[in-house]
Amino acid sequence: MPSHAPAPAGHPLSAEDDARHSVAVETMAVHAPVRLITIDLDDTVWPCAPVIQAAEDALLAWLAEQAPRLTERFDAAALREHRRALMAERPDIAHDVTQVRRLSLRALLAELDYDMALADAAMDLFQRHRNRVEPYTDVAPVLSRLRRRHRLVAVTNGNAEVHATPLRDTFHRALTAAEAGAAKPDPALFRLAMDWAGVSPAETLHVGDDPVRDVEAARRLGIAAVWVNRDSQSWPEHLPPPQLAVDDLHGLARWLETVPAHVPDPGRDHAL
Numbered sequence: 001m002p003s004h005a006p007a008p009a010g011h012p013l014s015a016e017d018d019a020r021h022s023v024a025v026e027t028m029a030v031h032a033p034v035r036l037i038t039i040d041l042d043d044t045v046w047p048c049a050p051v052i053q054a055a056e057d058a059l060l061a062w063l064a065e066q067a068p069r070l071t072e073r074f075d076a077a078a079l080r081e082h083r084r085a086l087m088a089e090r091p092d093i094a095h096d097v098t099q100v101r102r103l104s105l106r107a108l109l110a111e112l113d114y115d116m117a118l119a120d121a122a123m124d125l126f127q128r129h130r131n132r133v134e135p136y137t138d139v140a141p142v143l144s145r146l147r148r149r150h151r152l153v154a155v156t157n158g159n160a161e162v163h164a165t166p167l168r169d170t171f172h173r174a175l176t177a178a179e180a181g182a183a184k185p186d187p188a189l190f191r192l193a194m195d196w197a198g199v200s201p202a203e204t205l206h207v208g209d210d211p212v213r214d215v216e217a218a219r220r221l222g223i224a225a226v227w228v229n230r231d232s233q234s235w236p237e238h239l240p241p242p243q244l245a246v247d248d249l250h251g252l253a254r255w256l257e258t259v260p261a262h263v264p265d266p267g268r269d270h271a272l
């Protein structure tokens with residue numbers, strides 16, 4: 001998104017006042033209690049690449065036993081290419097990475113005269129490995145503190161199942177792009193989280209590692225966003241700078257101590 005893009009609807013400053021864009025977001029965050037924190041998962045609370053690699057390795061080893069003609073013809077890169085082609089053909093399911101993997105496998109199994117039902121067993125195996133994430137060490141201690149004062153909702157484009165991970169007791173709710181019907185930067189996941197929590201964008205803070213899918217996507221909705229930059233990446237020049245960049249979630253917690261916080265009403269929040 002170019003830096004001269006108009007400010008989002010509901011933005012407290014005039015749309016043409018680009019230079020003050022980030023200042024306005026900061027003002028909004030400081031004056032409204034943060035009732036809801038939406039948090040990206042992959043590469044924000046745990047590293048993504050190692051767990052996907054391990055899951056794909058396990059899947060290929062299993063397929064080599066169950067459907068050897070498939071693994072003779074398709075290595076991990078060829079399978080990825082097949083999924084990419086399927087996503088291009090089926091934009092209606094492209095946001096649902098589990099469905100894309102399942103349908104891609106079903107098509108290849110059918111093409112090679114295997115039982116397509118093998119795809120379901122393959123996906124069960126893949127998911128078991130996909131959920132073996134190892135959260136960064138700062139995540140559990142910080143989020144277990146923050147959940148006393150804020151509603152915490154995981155929002156992911158990926159397919160980790162939070163209830164099956166070490167962070168199962170950390171979030172009040174976990175939402176996926178598959179459930180929302182669209183992947184970030186589409187606003188659907190943010191809207192679903194805010195609807196569930198019954199809060200406005202001004203009462204929401206988003207936390208994530210991706211400049212476009214997390215920070216800019218949230219900002220376009222009038223949601224203040226924190227960029228989690230664990231690997232000292234450079235901020236993309238074409239985007240307005242993030243309101244706040246932190247190395248890890250301790251930085252987020254320190255910053256939150258300086259802004260108004262919503263203290264949950266035990267009557268209302270009991271059922272979360």
Ligand SMILES: [Mg+2]
Binds near residue numbers: 040044208209210
């Ligand atoms: Mg991420």
